Amino acid sequence: MPDREDDMTVAEGPRLQLDEIQGIVLRDRPSPYVGMYILLRVDDSGTGRQLMGRLAELVDSAADWWQPTLPALLNVGLTYRGLEALEVPPASLNSFPAEFRQGMAARAEFLGDTGESAPARWEPPFGNGQVHVVLSLLAADQESLAVVLERARQAHARLPGIQVVHRQDFYQLSTGRTSFGYKDGIGNPTIEGSGAAMPPAWGPALKAGEFVLGYPDQTGNLPPMPEPEVLGRNGTFVAWRKLHTRVAAFRKYLHDNAGSPDEEELLAAKIVGRWPSGAPLILASERDDPALGADAQRNNDFHYQEADPHGAICPHGAHARRANPRDSEIIGDVHLHRMIRRGTNYGPPLPQGVLTDDGADRGIVFVFIGTHLDRQFEFVKSQWLNDGNFTGLDREKDLLTGDNDGTGIFTIPQRPVRRRLHGVERFVITRGGEYFFLPSIGALRWLAHPNA
Incomplete structure (x- = not known):
């Protein structure tokens, strides 16, 4: 479980109902871990409601997530179609935000899920209304995972x-x-009132309402919440995406645009914004620093604007700088677009040094958590990753995750002349995705009897 160093501070703030909030929202996963997502379809509303009642007794909350005696962890979410399948009253269904009701597939063009990533090419059952419930099962090892599977x-x-x-x-x-x-x-981000240990990092702890419904957000207001209150309070939203990674193609692109292995590694760091160890380029400008990458006290404690305003160390278009511009000069408040990310791997790793595709399906299951699907996940995906205007890069997209089509570019500021890479192709392909609502444990009980 996560270390809680004595010299770390704790995120203060309004007291959260940790025993009501699902654990995955506020707590880090054990490391390393194994797990499984199980996607369900509800064909009978009565049995679906029975399932919600049973799950309410099994779901792990943020209050007990760090207990080392837990063999494995279980969390649950529902799509809008899933809520419909449970016959949730129309007034409650209509109280959910429009983007959640529409679903991820309907938002595909806005998100950049086009071409190879278009919903028409997604794996079934994604995007066709057949996914109603997701169970997230997580354990430290396969033996413990078997316990929660049972x-x-x-x-x-x-x-x-x-x-x-x-x-x-x-x-x-x-x-x-x-x-x-x-x-x-x-x-x-660190969340006020979560009780989480807070290592040094750029920026303050953020308001709980950015990530949990029923609490003030960064604007000082309560985010719009599904009704009745027992359904919405202490819940949140999830964007779940299965992303195939074209690892061999990315390696070959680096190989073709660099003159040596060391140049390849530096070029990759310029593209990602960090070295493989996690050491930020802004603090390790010339070579990887594994000790820095492993040090939670230091690997996130930096600024961009004061140390690198022109992107000479870490390009403005680097993935990490796009996804979290920190103090960079951009329009608007960066804090309004912060996200909790719970990404994980699937499929076999490609052996080191291999530059040709072996045909295996490998990639990342990306999970966003937050109360504002529109101004958090959708904004970052459409504006910061798939557009360059916010940081003066015109139509330049994120090289690593953007919806590139082989004609893209990537700019590396340097003297006397900037370097510009061409022919950027798509290195991440969306295989499927859904928007889920993560109800509180009390809401799961309510969903067992929504018409009572």
């Missing part, structure tokens, strides 16, 4: 109206790195 099996046993429509295994490498080879999970 819990989940028993929860929907003898409920013939519930069908499993998809299973997705996932895992974390012992290095904590993604399929592209870079350490992940760095830079998530």
